[in-house]
Amino acid sequence: MAAAIVLDQPGNVSYTNLDQISGKVVVRCGKSIDVESIVVKVEGESRTRLLAPPGPSGERAKPQLEYHKILYKTQVVFPRPDILEGSWTTSKNSFTLPPGNHEYPFSVKLPFNNSCASDKSQMGTMSISGSGIEVSKPPQTHVKKTLPPTLSGFPGEAEIRYFVKATVRRSSFWKENPRAYAPFNFFPIEPPRPSPSGNEIYARQKHAFAAFPEGQSAAKAKMKSIFSKSKEPPLTSATSNEAPSISVDARLPESSILTCNDDIPLRLIVKKLNDSDAVVNLQSLEVSLIGQTKIRAHDLHTTESNSWVIVSRSNMGMPIGTASDSAGTENAIADNLWRGQTLPNTIAPSFETCNISRKYQLDVRIGLSYSGAMQSSAKPQTIILPLRLDVTVFSGIAPPSQLLEAMAQARVNKPKPTINTTTALDEKLKVEKGKRNSMTVPETPMEGPSRDLPARQGTAVPPQPPVYDDAPPSYEDAIATDLPPVNVPRPNYAPPPPTEDDVLLSDEKKGLRGRRDS
Template sequence: MSLPTISLQLHQGKDKPKSAPNDHLVGHVILELKAPVDISQISVTLSGRSISRLDGTRHSQSHQFFQTTHQVFPQSAELDVRSSKSRTMGPKQYAFLFSLPDSESYQIHVDQHSGKKSLTEWSDFKIHESQSLRGRLPPSTGDPSSNAEIVYSLDASVTIGGIFKHVMKKSRQIFFYPTTSAHQPSQSIIHQREITFRQMEKDKKSTPAYGVAIELGRGGHLALGQRVPIKVHVTQADPTSQDVLILNDYQVMLIEKTVTRVGAQSQVQQLFRTLRTLSNLNLGICLAEMPVNNAMTLSDDSWGPLSLPTDITPTFETCNINRTYKLEVRLGFKGGPKKTQTRILEVQFPINIAAN
């Protein structure tokens, strides 16, 4: 018997699909027959699994957190008492359409042989022995060499023959980025600091001269490719200070934190990525004519708009991998009588990153 050739095609050649809530993954199972073949059933399965690893060891742990299967042939409308029998198909190419719904939530069943006891000890995830972890589908990471890997696979299964059946399978990995529903911007996050300068070089004491508030809009909920809304508000806290404050340095860094767990062991990795660094801005902030405690606002027009890179993996959490982000903003100010005194302000904002 000449066996068919199986291939999987996604619509519009989407090797890296993004999925919004209630979207479907659409494609075809392609059968190339060179001779008549009896086909009993064709089905496709989309599944996802997480793999956590620990540096310096061979320890790893894998969990399947998502699986959905759809019968392509025969279709549900064709099912009857004869559906268990095979259908003979002549030699040519056949294309069977499939459409798999993406789930907004998934359920992870704890494997008793792969760390059920250790899962109950992860207090930060609040997992109890009688429960399964539920949450949003995590995005693909696409990096098999990393400590945290999320893999989605699309599998086609073709059952051939009548009484003596033979099952052929074809599998391919897909890159999956679930997106979030649009929502109204949340309240801004604001960190407030004070800057002091000595009024004279020989002075040993400093008094509060300026108040600085660094604001991150949208409540820290950011999307890939989206503008990062940062504002700086400066107030004159000391009415006797009539000098000009200078914003000289501006830096924004993204801090990625990944917690991976294998059994009872856990490991933390941090990656730092500079998004914008500017020096010698020499941006003068004159508050002499403003009432005390009235703020002057500097938007990102002063240092150029900044967008979140699109090659970042969005925030996610599974039963053994947790990835979070912080945005670090560093500002360098110059002040004092001769503008020789430098003050550095550094704040960190917890942020949630989603695919857009």
């Protein structure tokens, strides 16, 4: 007997939230086989493995493994109701499949949120590496967020993968259960974008070039000052050109959101800070996206850095502004230098899950040169100014309007939380009062006019839950139960192909993991 999974949308198609991942399980029998059931599972896993530093004596600690089942959906495709009513049964708990090929369709809807927090059966997992058998402890911390994207590129350390697995359960305990395995890429729906405010965030660098001696090169002036015996007065402003002083801004629209497979809405502004008549040239430009991946395995933490070069230009020699520009003049660098250079399709959107998170920074390096009025044989001054901005990368798959309307309606209908102003001291007094017996002398009331007592120190109103303008940080699956799949253009997402990592996880196709797999 052999089993295989055929997806309706194979290849590099990326699924997203609310999609129906569908296909069929193909079972090929060479002879009549007794089968209990055929179960399809749509699963997502987030695994990390970190090594602790060596101890004082150089001993190596055991690696820490953390495993989260972020998605787990099952569907029984055999036996179907019509078979249950038929006469194929050979015993109470098994059914006979005749020789030949048998196809069983399936369709599972992908939710919004990860499900590991609600999975009470989380257990340790076991994997086999070169150093022996490694067992992970059950995770203690969970984060309820939108399902993270497929992530690879950290072999032996971290991985997020999604797959469909089919298991043919045999009636005999001594016979192997055939399994089939089909991975797929997942690309989440982005959160609602804030309304544009018209403001910008920026990173700024200032630089003042040094003045060149007038009428001779800097090298000749240096040689003359070293070997000349006569003492000459230093150069004054009347005998030298005033060097330019500038500031450079890298600006993004407020909220600093970049979109996968889309242009970067970047603006580069060069501002003249003095009245120098010199012209500064744009010599080089490099724009990169820096990804910081935080990986946690129980008590161990590490951060891995990746970079993607979006634009890299050099030897441009483009003048910025004119010599007649006055102090305070701002000149924008032509955006055709980076327009059309989209983010690579290997970049995952920003995300946070239980043991892995990803954040980004936009790194801009601008090379400027100044030649002054010196001779052509002299070397111009060149400076590279680094600018870095914290950014958030969105997937580019916009949430459907029906979902936003349903979430807005749910917030309106949600009952307001009651404010409990009872403090710990009040609770203690209440308990002590209940313990008093009948022999306790009652308190003597105070005579005289009543007066307001000052508020007891330490009494505070509990903080209210945050109110979100657009949507909570994670979509609710219950709200989107009846919504259809998202029908919008989707960016192409092609993460590095995952490898069968025997160190990080066992072979899914053979079902060697140490948790529920029956």
